[in-house]
Amino acid sequence: MSMSIRRFTGDIDLEKLDFATLQRVSAALAVLEEEAKAGKIVFETKLVQWSSKLRKPRADKKPEPLHMRPLQPGPRKVLEFLTKQVKDTWLSVEEISKALEMKANAVRPHLSLLHKRGDVKFKEVPGKGRRSLKLWNIR
Numbered sequence: 001m002s003m004s005i006r007r008f009t010g011d012i013d014l015e016k017l018d019f020a021t022l023q024r025v026s027a028a029l030a031v032l033e034e035e036a037k038a039g040k041i042v043f044e045t046k047l048v049q050w051s052s053k054l055r056k057p058r059a060d061k062k063p064e065p066l067h068m069r070p071l072q073p074g075p076r077k078v079l080e081f082l083t084k085q086v087k088d089t090w091l092s093v094e095e096i097s098k099a100l101e102m103k104a105n106a107v108r109p110h111l112s113l114l115h116k117r118g119d120v121k122f123k124e125v126p127g128k129g130r131r132s133l134k135l136w137n138i139r
Contacts (some may be wrong), residue, residue: 067118074106088137090135090137093107096111120137122134
């Protein structure tokens with residue numbers, strides 16, 4: 001006894017179908033789902049809500065440079081604080097986080113982003129033990 005297997009994959013854009021075709025496709029899918037429920041075939045459907053937000057960016061459109069993108073509230077708060085400091089004042093993450101009433105672990109990624117954008121700079125100085133300490137300042 002030979003066994004034949006057919007595998008189907010693909011997407012059906014239901015919005016592009018006319019009413020008669022949509023009825024036939026729906027009926028065919030219902031039959032396949034019944035057979036799968038009875039254990040005669042393996043079949044699954046997934047309803048996907050497609051949105052233009054999910055589409056990949058066009059190849060001809062390059063992403064906006066990092067320094068041109070608007071800042072989110074967290075990094076903006078850190079940048080505004082550092083801008084108000086005396087010009088040659090270098091601050092540690094702990095000092096910045098204490099002044100902004102934020103946790104140090106929340107301030108670090110904001111400083112990293114601001115550094116990548118070119119808004120802030122840091123210098124490393126000897127810290128406690130083997131680790132060096134980063135001190136931050138506005139560019």
